Amino acid sequence: MTPRHTKFYRDKRNGRWLGVCAGIADYTGLDVTLIRIATVLLTILGSGMTIIAYLIAGWMAPKKPIEFAAETPEQAKFWQGVRASPARTVRDVRSRFRDIDRRLADVETYVTSSNSQLAREIEQLR
């Protein structure tokens, strides 16, 4: 079974300790530094809940599968979009297909019309 793209993983490779912050950054697409600063601020200002939450997340969440390490930034961005809003991503893909359809229709029109033009030219040569 292929690993899911829409689950939360901790990113130990890019992580500082357990990779939870890096995992959150990878999941949401936000900057790692921003999330780390937010975590530290929450820990200082709030109670020790952040540390407990961090440990729980580090204990519960699986490590990022090795297959995902090879994905390109473009793919990573795509999956972040999927996780944020699947409906919007589906609409994006549909609009891409519509764009392809429109451009292909242009090409088709040109090719078919230039063929008829060629036929007329041959007709003249007779």
Added chain:
Amino acid sequence: MEEVMMAIVIVGILFIALPWLIFHYVTKWKSQATLTTEDENLLDELHDLARRLDDRLCTIERIMTAENPAWRSVACDPAAIGLEDRSIAESSLSATTNEPRRIGR
């Protein structure tokens, strides 16, 4: 009497209303449409397909632009080509110039 009533209300809130609220939202959240594994694979495949088709189309468009830079304007208005073509045919009969034909508007 007052305190007993208060205790009943608090216990009621704590042990009935609160779990009710939580489970209400949990069921709501679970019933929400989420991507299954198949959906995910399908979406991945479609995205990849769109990307590849886009690349191929770009190649074709580049080739066609190299052949005839004005092909887009031809494709835009098929009716205009018919009208334009006749004049080209007439002019090509009268003057045999070898200059590239400008098709379209």
